[in-house]
Structure formats: C-alpha cells, structure tokens
Amino acid sequence: MKLDILAIGVHPDDVELSCAGTLLKHIELGKKVGILDLTHGELGSRGSGDLRLIEAANSAKILGISIRENLGFADGFFINDKTHQLQIIKIVRKYQPNIVLANTPSDRHPDHGRASQLISEACFYSGLLKIETELDGVKQNFWRPKAVYHYIQDRYIQPDFVVDVTNFVDKKMEAILAFSSQFYNPDSKAPETPISSKKFLDFVKARMANYGRDINVDFAEGFKVERVVGVEDITQLK
16 A cells, blocks of 8 residues: 555654644545554553553554554663664565655654664665565665655644644544553543653644644744755745
8 A cells, every 4th residue: 555644653653743733634535545654662661562562553543543463572771773763674675655744853762863863864764775674575766755844743833834723633643542551531541751641732733723823823833854844836825
C-alpha cells in the first residue's frame, strides 16, 4: 500500500497529541495516511508498553488511518545509528509516503529531538540507490519522501506553517483519550505525571488555539520545515 502521508512518532501518542488533526483533515480529503511508532513507550510512568500498543490500536480505529506499525526500539535508549536507520528505511520503502511527519527537533523529552534527527536521516538515506534493503526476502526499491515536516510538541516553537484543524479537534481529542492510561482519568490510581492532569488536555487545545489565531481560525497545528516550501498560488494562502 502506498501512503500519501506517514506520521512517525517515537512514542505511541506523540502523533495524536501533535498532528492528529492534520491527519484527520487529509483523510477526509481522500489521502492515505499511516502511523509508525518507534517504541512501545514502555518507560512511561503510567501503564505499560503492552497496554500502550492496545491503546495505539484503539486510537488508530478512531482516526481511520490505513496502517499503524511499531518498530519496538528501546524506549529512552535507542540511538541514531545504521541499525535503527535501516529499520525505518524499510518502512519508508514499503509504504513510499510522499510526506513524512516527524518528531520535533528539540523538546523537553530528549527522545523527541533524537528521534527527529534519526527519522530525518533515515528518510534521506532511503533515497540512496546503493543502500540495499529487503522485506520478506524481496529487494526493495529506493524511495525518498518529497518532504519531511516536523510537528511541534511540548515546548513552544515558532512554526514555519500551520494547518487549520478547526473541524477535527473533537475527533483528535477522542484519539488522544484512547490512551486512557496516560491522560486524565479521575478514576485512575496511577501516579500523577506532567501529562495526566485535565490541565494538560486544556493546554493541548490552547496550543492549537494559539496557532489558529495566527491565521484567523479557531484551531491549528504547527510544523517546522527542513527546506524552503514552494506554493503554486499565493492567493490561496491564509
């Protein structure tokens, strides 16, 4: 299956928190969209890696994405090396996405920035003819996405562009809450974390409102680019 957009996150729920509205919008536009999680998020203070996989599957159903895979890298201890890059390259070549959405370049959580660089480099190397990979015993064709965009996560970063997601906020929040072990649940006995309070969910919506204000819409999601973005028609910009 060829994808239009592949969103990659180091932890299950990274994509939901940061760019689920953008994915929902493009699914409605008829695009094929998938998610690749790099780890099980097993170091999270609440829940477990196995539970996060179940929650990720539930979220995928809510979003209506075409595929979701998990590479099972070691949460917190993966590195940007040949071994890890090749595993991502195999997925990129498998689905041949036109656009890859990746973790933010720097953030409170060190995994986010490290994954950002890993994903970016893997996408570049995926386009090199002399890097050979096989999937299920079949040699893969080289493939480089047209662009890698980095979604913005916990720390505020001035975006290079934003996407109006006003009509998709409720569904995005539903997908986030599929990770019920991680986020606000008044009945939970698990330890409190920086993301488990109701205030954090309010922050997620406030961040979208902040980005939306810049283009005079209610809610938007922000992205950083690696190279200059071209447009066909400047009269269509918000």
